[in-house]
Amino acid sequence: xxxxxxxxxxxxxxxxxxxxxxxxxxxxxxxxxxxxxxxxxxxxxxxxxxxxxxxxxxxxxxxxxxxxxxxxxxxxxxxxxxxxxxxxxxxxxxxxxxxxxxxxxxxxxxxxxxxxxxxxxxxxxxxxxxxxxxxxx
Numbered sequence: 001x002x003x004x005x006x007x008x009x010x011x012x013x014x015x016x017x018x019x020x021x022x023x024x025x026x027x028x029x030x031x032x033x034x035x036x037x038x039x040x041x042x043x044x045x046x047x048x049x050x051x052x053x054x055x056x057x058x059x060x061x062x063x064x065x066x067x068x069x070x071x072x073x074x075x076x077x078x079x080x081x082x083x084x085x086x087x088x089x090x091x092x093x094x095x096x097x098x099x100x101x102x103x104x105x106x107x108x109x110x111x112x113x114x115x116x117x118x119x120x121x122x123x124x125x126x127x128x129x130x131x132x133x134x135x136x137x
Contacts, residue, residue: 016034
């Protein structure tokens with residue numbers, strides 16, 4: 001059973017990362033949601049089997065005690081994932097209101113910086129290889 005849930009976590013992570021790398025904002029939001037579900041499932045797996053509450057009641061030495069830390073981390077992850085999803089949905093809605101499109105566009109400044117970086121690399125290669133510089137003359 002543990003192998004099955006670990007495989008499910010891997011599928012959720014893989015699908016979430018794939019969807020985050022897409023251009024559509026709805027796919028990005030759904031990818032973040034899948035990643036958060038995978039993290040919650042992973043925390044539940046790490047928590048192990050259920051047991052007796054550690055501070056309430058009496059228990060015998062044979063009883064296993066539940067670890068409260070994974071439960072606290074899972075609750076915190078759920079709250080953070082809910083807040084992030086709400087924020088990303090608000091951003092996606094605002095973007096749709098402004099552009100009437102769901103796709104993320106390329107940034108012109110990023111294109112310009114990428115082109116400048118390519119030019120710098122070419123110049124650096126030419127300066128490092130004197131034979132190539134002589135051949136160009």
